[in-house]
Structure formats: structure tokens, C-alpha cells
Amino acid sequence: MQSVTSQAVVIGISSRLDADQLLEKRVRSRFSHRKILFLPPSKEEVDSLLEHLLSLPTDSSFPSGYVSQFNEKIKNITSDTRFKDMLRTFLNANSTVNSLLKFIFRAVSSMNLESGLLSLETFKAALSSMQRQPKLEAVRADCSILELYLLVCMRRLEVKEQSLYNFISVMKEYKTIHDSFQTSDHYAQNVCLRAFEHLREREVICYAENRGQSQTGEYRPMKLLILASELHQGMRSHACCP
Structure with missing residues (x-):
């Protein structure tokens, strides 16, 4: 820490490369950063x-x-x-x-x-x-075509490095897919919201944080609880996946 009279060392481990940037600016300015990156084996x-x-x-x-x-x-x-x-x-x-x-x-x-x-x-x-079989089985057996679309939309948003998204932003991505590929699978927003809630009940997705509980479900940030590889594998083995 940047103090002559009282010095301390804080050691943190994270899988995120930008972990130090998540600190508040006034907190971050108190530290002299040293990073040691451990890359996965080649x-x-x-x-x-x-x-x-x-x-x-x-x-x-x-x-x-x-x-x-x-x-x-x-x-x-x-x-x-x-x-x-x-x-x-x-x-x-x-x-x-x-x-x-x-x-x-x-x-x-x-x-x-x-x-x-x-x-x-x-x-x-x-x-x-x-x-993690429970999540994979949920995609294989319990997800409808619409729910698969919503999961793919959330994954696409993550690929675009959009760390926080809600039902509204997922619906925008869903519309983008529909307009780009002219698919016949188009559902009303209220139907999509019910599918979204079903995914949350199945614990395939969840709220990203406890804050904002006063907000309606459409506006609360969400996150995926299934890996990209599991989603891909589940879609490949799904009987009705287009």
C-alpha cells in the first residue's frame, strides 16, 4: 500500500484478468499492483x-x-x-x-x-x-425450442463481452437472430417471458445479483449457469433442435 507508516500486502487469486479493475477507483489508487499470470498448459x-x-x-x-x-x-x-x-x-x-x-x-x-x-x-x-450432468440433462430433455433460442441468445451476448444482460436485452438478441436468419420460430414476448422463467426454475439461468429485487424480472440482470460446451452438447443431442 502507498503509505510509509503502515504497509500491508494483499494477495488475491482470480480467474479474471481484469480483477483489479473491478475495484473502486479510490481503492485501486491505494495499491501498487503486481500481477502474476498463470496460463493454462499448452x-x-x-x-x-x-x-x-x-x-x-x-x-x-x-x-x-x-x-x-x-x-x-x-x-x-x-x-x-x-x-x-x-x-x-x-x-x-x-x-x-x-x-x-x-x-x-x-x-x-x-x-x-x-x-x-x-x-x-x-x-x-x-x-x-x-x-455436470444435471444441467446437461435439463437442456437435453426439459428445454423447448424457444428455451434453446433464449440460451443461445444469452451465450451470444456473453461472446460479445456483454457481462450483464436481462430479459429485454436477450429479446433484442432474439429479434436479431430472427431477422438475420428469417426463422419460422417466432414467439410473442409474453410467451418468451414464461420460457425465461422456466429456465430460471430449472436453474439453467439465475439472477446475477441480489440487488435490484424491487425491479421486475424482465429488468434484473441474469447469467448462465451452463457452460458453452454443455449447451453445444445438449443442443446436438436434443431431439427437436432445428
């Missing part, structure tokens, strides 16, 4: 870490034939495009080393004991168990 680092963690050492106590077979199986799995797509989906949601270790641990824990080998299905099961 693709090459992830590949190297996977090979190191999954491969058996040649000087292990296991029979040499089994070690060679196990390592060859791992090499085939990690070079498979389906595994790479699966890994990319997982890292898009959480790219920390700790989450990658949990993913590998779950895969190894469910390894076929008869063959003693890992398989692509083993990693698929591990990925499925780590994904």
Missing part, C-alpha cells in the same frame, strides 16, 4: 503430461511384455482423434492440471481388471462422470 504440455502419467516405466516390477503392451495401448488411445476431441471438450471446461489429474485417476480407477488395459471407452466413462 497442448504440447498436456500431451507430455499425459504420456508421463499414463505410461509405465520400463524398469517397473511388471513383466516387460505387459509394460510394452500397456504403453502401446496408451499411445494408440492418445493418438486417436476421438480421444483428442474428448480431451479438448474436457479442457474447454476446466484446463487446470488438477482437473486433468482427476480425469486420469477416474479413468484408471475404472480400468478393465481382466485385460489390465485402458480403453477409449474407459476415458469416455471418466469424462461422463465428471461433467
